[in-house]
Amino acid sequence: MIFIADPITFITTWLNSVLTGWGIPAIWVQFIMFILGAGLLALGAMIFTIGLIWLERKLGGRVQDRLGPNRVGPWGIFQTIADMLKIFTKELITPVGADKFLYNLAPLLAMAAVLGLWAVIPLSPTVFGTNINVGVLYLIGIGSIGELGIIMAGLSSNNKYALLGGFRAVASLLSYEVPMAITLLIPVMLAGSMGLNDIASAQKVAFIFQAPVAALVFFIAAIAENGRAPFDLMEADSEIVAGFNIEYSGLKFGMYYVADFLHAFTSAMIFATLFLGGWNGPGAEQYPALGFLYLLIKTALVYLLTVTIRFTVPRLRIDQMMAFAWKYLTPLALASLLVTAVVDKAAPAGQGLLRVALLIGANIVLFLIADRLVTLYRKQHEKARKVVSDDRPVPVAIRSTVVEEPEVNS
Amino acid sequence: MLQEWLYLAIFLAISLFIPAAAIGAAALLSPKKPSTLKNSIYECGIETVGPARIQFKAQYYLYAILFLIFDVETVFLFPFAVAYNQLLFFAVIEVILFVFVLAGGLAYAWRRGALEWS
Numbered sequence: 001m002i003f004i005a006d007p008i009t010f011i012t013t014w015l016n017s018v019l020t021g022w023g024i025p026a027i028w029v030q031f032i033m034f035i036l037g038a039g040l041l042a043l044g045a046m047i048f049t050i051g052l053i054w055l056e057r058k059l060g061g062r063v064q065d066r067l068g069p070n071r072v073g074p075w076g077i078f079q080t081i082a083d084m085l086k087i088f089t090k091e092l093i094t095p096v097g098a099d100k101f102l103y104n105l106a107p108l109l110a111m112a113a114v115l116g117l118w119a120v121i122p123l124s125p126t127v128f129g130t131n132i133n134v135g136v137l138y139l140i141g142i143g144s145i146g147e148l149g150i151i152m153a154g155l156s157s158n159n160k161y162a163l164l165g166g167f168r169a170v171a172s173l174l175s176y177e178v179p180m181a182i183t184l185l186i187p188v189m190l191a192g193s194m195g196l197n198d199i200a201s202a203q204k205v206a207f208i209f210q211a212p213v214a215a216l217v218f219f220i221a222a223i224a225e226n227g228r229a230p231f232d233l234m235e236a237d238s239e240i241v242a243g244f245n246i247e248y249s250g251l252k253f254g255m256y257y258v259a260d261f262l263h264a265f266t267s268a269m270i271f272a273t274l275f276l277g278g279w280n281g282p283g284a285e286q287y288p289a290l291g292f293l294y295l296l297i298k299t300a301l302v303y304l305l306t307v308t309i310r311f312t313v314p315r316l317r318i319d320q321m322m323a324f325a326w327k328y329l330t331p332l333a334l335a336s337l338l339v340t341a342v343v344d345k346a347a348p349a350g351q352g353l354l355r356v357a358l359l360i361g362a363n364i365v366l367f368l369i370a371d372r373l374v375t376l377y378r379k380q381h382e383k384a385r386k387v388v389s390d391d392r393p394v395p396v397a398i399r400s401t402v403v404e405e406p407e408v409n410s
Numbered sequence: 411m412l413q414e415w416l417y418l419a420i421f422l423a424i425s426l427f428i429p430a431a432a433i434g435a436a437a438l439l440s441p442k443k444p445s446t447l448k449n450s451i452y453e454c455g456i457e458t459v460g461p462a463r464i465q466f467k468a469q470y471y472l473y474a475i476l477f478l479i480f481d482v483e484t485v486f487l488f489p490f491a492v493a494y495n496q497l498l499f500f501a502v503i504e505v506i507l508f509v510f511v512l513a514g515g516l517a518y519a520w521r522r523g524a525l526e527w528s
Contacts, residue, residue: 030413038421042428091440092433096449097462108429115425119418130414130421137488138418158462159451171470174477181484188491246452251436255429319527322473326525330480330516334509337487341494341502 007289008127012037042115049262053080056261056307063311090250095158098247102156107248107255110149114263116142121269122197124279124291131197136184139196139270140177143225146263147173150227150234150244153256157247165243168318169234172224175325176231180221182333186214186340187274200278208275210344210359213336213367215275217329219302222267224325226260229310233318265303272298327377332370339366472524476516483512 012033019029054069054077061068069076094103120135122128132138147169154166188194190210191202208215224231235243245256272278276298279291316324343362347355451458490497490505519525 031416034417034420035424038417038424039428042421042425046428088436089439089441090436091442092437093444093448095451096446097451104433107433108426111429112422112426115428116422119421119425130417132414132418137485155463160453160458160462160464163462163464167466167470171473174470174473178477178480178484181481182487185484185487185491188488189494192492192495194488194492241452241454250440251433254436255433322527323525326473326476326516327520331513334513338506338509341505344494345497345499345502 008124009288038119041118045115045118045262045266046258049258049265050080050084052261052265053083053258056264059304059307060311063308084254087251087254092250092252093247095247097158099156099158102152103247104252106149106153106156107252107259108149109152110146110259111255113142113144113146113149114259114266116145117266117270120196121266121273122200122278123295124288125197125201125285126288127292128197131195134194135196135199136188136194140181140184144173144177146259147225149259150256153248154244157244159247161240161242162244162246164240165234165246168236168240169227169244171318171322172227172231172234175322176221176224176329179217179325179329179333180225182330182337183214183218183221184274185337186211189337189341190344196273196278200273200280203277203280205356206275206277206280210356211275211336211340211363212360213332213363213370214340215271217333217336218275219271221325221329222271223306223309224321226263226267228260228264228306230313230316231321232315233321236315264306265299268302268306269295269299271302276302328370328374332366335366335370336363339363469527472519476519476524479512479515483508 015036016029016033019032020026024032057079058068058076060066069079072078072082094100117139119130120128120132120138122131150169151166151173154162154164154169157163187199187207190207191199193199193202223229227234233239235245240246245253248256272295277294278298279288279295281291281294283290285291339362340359343358344355347358451462453459486508487505490501
């Protein structure tokens with residue numbers, strides 16, 4: 001019964017008692033448990049990505065009216081494993097003039113940063129790496145080390161396209177970090193703690209219902225931080241070939257590939273933890289295993305949304321991307337912070353549905369005002385379109401049917 | 411308290427070690443046949459012209475300064491956010507003033523055209 005309710009804690013206590021029974025000092029038992037837990041979590045996350053890549057390629061295929069991988073195994077399930085085996089045996093080419101140290105370190109950092117995020121995400125009420133009291137700051141810090149890996153790849157490759165990709169990565173990291181960090185303040189404010197497990201357990205009413213605008217801003221900024229589709233300027237294949245990872249081959253390239261997919265899933269998980277209540281759900285406190293299931297369902301929903309966005313929305317231009325971050329998301333995030341702070345303080349002390357309703361109302365008003373302002377701004381700055389050539393000639397067949405038919409009738 | 415940080419240190423070390431071990435294994439398994447042509451820089455098939463490491467565009471620098479201001483601001487706001495539930499309404503007004511000063515900075519940069527990509 002205890003095993004089904006909370007298998008991980010059960011195994012941990014069992015292993016703990018076994019190790020103590022062998023006469024190992026308590027400190028070393030703790031140390032061994034730490035290494036085991038961290039290793040299993042990191043390795044599990046990496047192996048999990050194999051399934052994730054297959055899922056995303058299959059979904060992407062369906063969105064774009066293709067079949068997706070369908071040759072290796074049933075529904076192409078083993079496609080990713082075949083790819084992994086292939087990429088393992090590919091030659092690792094180092095380009096001429098590359099900065100060897102940075103060039104080899106960059107893919108490691110990109111992967112380590114994404115794996116490191118898993119250390120603070122609560123998977124269920126009892127299973128989490130650690131609930132440090134600066135969890136949110138840790139997310140920001142470690143998250144940007146991944147971008148550092150991209151920048152290092154761009155600088156060290158000795159390739160112009162890679163350097164351009166690195167520049168663009170700097171720009172997107174710097175710009176979208178700002179609204180993301182500001183919106184991260186709002187869950188912290190509502191929960192009164194920076195530990196992610198505290199934030200998750202504070203959400204009896206999910207924070208997306210208390211701060212929907214902040215959730216929206218965070219969602220968009222997280223996609224941009226990942227460098228995924230509408231914001232994938234740093235690896236725009238039609239402009240700068242493959243951007244920062246152009247000179248990488250074999251498993252070094254594979255690291256970027258895996259990190260990209262895992263980062264997308266991880267930020268969906270962070271979104272689910274911060275705004276959708278994480279493991280919260282009916283019965284999650286009694287049966288922590290159920291909490292893990294809730295978290296997975298919520299994460300999967302967010303992830304499917306990002307995948308759909310990735311395969312449907314066209315890429316932005318860099319000036320559009322910058323303007324969107326600085327002129328729209330940042331002011332909106334700041335306004336959302338202030339509105340949440342004021343309304344939450346001014347609301348009557350009874351922490352009930354009235355407070356949530358007030359917060360939702362204030363957020364809707366805020367969003368409508370922002371929308372109106374954007375419309376006004378766009379009208380002001382609308383430029384007349386430059387005429388590049390004459391009107392295109394209308395095909396003769398259409399013209400003849402439109403013009404000549406009345407004559408025939410008369 | 412310290413144990414949590416120990417766990418983080420172990421976790422980060424392991425998350426660096428796993429990809430490093432994977433790449434190490436791949437380096438052992440993969441063939442090593444470098445040639446001048448293979449190791450040359452890719453540039454759409456033609457030979458590379460000029461150095462690859464060129465200067466940053468000044469635009470990126472402006473964004474970097476703006477980013478610095480706003481990120482430091484956010485770090486200052488985190489203590490407020492953590493203590494929010496125990497604070498009085500007066501503290502919220504102070505934070506509003508603080509944010510407005512910085513929003514003024516953003517408005518200034520906006521008016522001076524620092525946010526226009528040129």
